[in-house]
Amino acid sequence: GFFERLIRNGFSVSMLTVQYRMHPLICRYVSRAFYSRKLVTDEPTARKRKAAAGPRGIAWWDYPDAEAEVKVGTSVANTREVSMVSSLLSQGWVEGFLRQGKTVLVISYYTAQVQLLRAAVRRLAA
Numbered sequence: 001g002f003f004e005r006l007i008r009n010g011f012s013v014s015m016l017t018v019q020y021r022m023h024p025l026i027c028r029y030v031s032r033a034f035y036s037r038k039l040v041t042d043e044p045t046a047r048k049r050k051a052a053a054g055p056r057g058i059a060w061w062d063y064p065d066a067e068a069e070v071k072v073g074t075s076v077a078n079t080r081e082v083s084m085v086s087s088l089l090s091q092g093w094v095e096g097f098l099r100q101g102k103t104v105l106v107i108s109y110y111t112a113q114v115q116l117l118r119a120a121v122r123r124l125a126a
Helices: 002-008 024-034 043-053 079-090 092-099 111-125
Strands: 070-072 075-077
Touching: 024 043, 075 111, 079 092, 079 111
Parallel strands: none
Antiparallel strands: 070 075
């Protein structure tokens, strides 16, 4: 890709070592996957994220048809996943979580999926 070509052509590389946005547990996954375990969360950010989201900060759910993606233009969507997220958001524990001032973040890399998720959340809020 683009960055590999820059490196091959002698451009210097600087790797991020401290981040200021993610919950520390999310950062740990990113650090292991992409930063050779060298990326860490700034301590004040870590305290703030733990206070907002709790010590776990992240939860994974397995579900049937996780790979049931469909092409939507140049993007991808999974309606089963949207249904699962909608179901989780409509359950009482999420309301209690939000009442405590905590946040819920759903990560998706695909525009079509994000659009479906936003529409589902709007329907829940109506």
